[in-house]
Amino acid sequence: MNNILITSAGQRVSLVRAFQKEIRKVDKTGKVFTVDLNPILAPACHVSDGSKEICRVTDADYISKLLEICKNWEIKIIIPTIDTELIVLAENRELLLQNGIIPIISSxxxxxxxxxxxxxxxxxxxxxxxxxxxxxxxxxxxPMFIKPYDGSLSKDTFLIREASELTEYHFQNPKLMFMEYIDHDVYDEYTVDTYYDKNGELKCIVPRKRIFIRAGEVNKGVTSKNEIINYVKDNLSKIEGAVGCLTMQFFFHPIEKRIIAIEINSRFGGGYPLSYLAGANYPEWIIKEYIFNEEIPYFEDWEDNLLMLRYDDEVLVHNYEE
Known part of the structure; x- marks a missing residue:
């Protein structure tokens, strides 16, 4: 069976539907399942082909429970969606592979x-x-910007404009980094959806401008074929250990053309559906690479200037009981 599991599915409805669409093009029996801490309250779990509750990734028996679920559902591929899952899955990659399960994760x-x-x-x-x-x-x-070296979701970040805003906490917390402030009124912020094949070779680059962010995730964005593409292609054409979708964060000065890197998340980002709808079909490539052992050619024929405007929708669950 060519079934796919998306972990910590949460609100990743578009990602689930993308994998459902792509797997069924090549295997009409292929299914996309999901797991979550609380699947009844996770919209993506209701649009998937089946869902189960699972413990936190930090729990000692997480991998054994995940393995049991994968065996029951005959899972071929695991797609993680949150940072805390990545290292745990990487540490247990060989165990998963021995059971015929391929986690799409970097080294x-x-x-x-x-x-x-x-x-x-x-x-x-x-x-x-x-x-x-x-x-x-x-x-x-x-001004300057302070952030923790291991932070996420903008937790413990500070824009400091003058000395009076600094506290002892800023100096005493060893995790905090003092950095140049990149002015959002001057620089545009981009998430760049890149795809790296199983050999760490770069196959696609899609910069998408973050126009409006809600709860840390892009709510309005637009694809852009700009200088970032060649910048990434020239300098990061191969990354040892990089696999699948990597979301890179950059600031771009539209006049001076300065490009500044902020971070890399080695997983699908919440705004990836825009790149998918623009034609950068990473779910299809994952299926081709890891199920059918096909090589992925470099791809750049995605739609430029495609604007995505997200809105709230509803998933109804009938006869719900707490």
């Missing part, structure tokens, strides 16, 4: 780099990628 080493902003900054610099300049804690300049 443990590369995931570790992505999870630590200090290390990923070193990675960017080694590959001639510009980053925000570090601010000396003993000689601060304003």
């Amino acid at each position: 443990e080493d590369f995931i570790t780099k992505c999870r630590d902003k200090r290390i990923i900054n070193e990675f960017f610099q080694e590959n001639n990628i510009d980053i925000p300049q570090e601010v000396d804690k003993e000689n601060v300049t304003f």
Whole structure:
């Protein structure tokens, strides 16, 4: 069976539907299942072909429960969607492979780099990628931006415009990095959906401008064939250990053309459906690569200037009981 499992499905309705559409093009019996901490309250679990509750990824028996679910559903491919799952799946890659299950994840080493902003900054610099300049804690300049090296969802981030806004917490917390502030009124922010094949070779680059963000996820965005494409292609055409969809964050100065890298998330981002609808069909490529062992050619024929405007929709669950 060529069944697919999407973990921590939550609100990833579009991602589930994309994989359902693509697997059924090549295998009408193929199904897309989901797991979540609370599947009854996860919309994506209601549009999938079946869902189950699973414990937190940090629980000791997470992998054993995941393995049991995969065996019951005859899962061929696992698609993770949140950062905390990545390292756990990478650490257990061989166990999953031994059971005929392929987790679409980067190597443990590369995931570790992505999870630590200090290390990923070193990675960017080694590959001639510009980053925000570090601010000396003993000689601060304003404005500046403070963020934790292992943070996510904008937690513990601070825009500091003057000295009076600094506190002892900022200096005493060893996780906080003092960085150059990139002015959002001057720079455009882009998420770049890239696809790397199983050999770490770059196959697609889709910059999408983040016009409006809601709850940390793009709500309005537009694809753009701009200078970021060649910048990524020239400097990151191969990444050792990179696999599948990687979402890279950049700031771009539209006049000076300065491109500044912020981070890499080695998974599908919440805004990926825009790239999919523009023609960058990563679900299809994953199926071709990992189920049918096909090679993926470089692809750049996706739709430019495609605007996505998201809105709220409803999933109704009848006879719900708490």
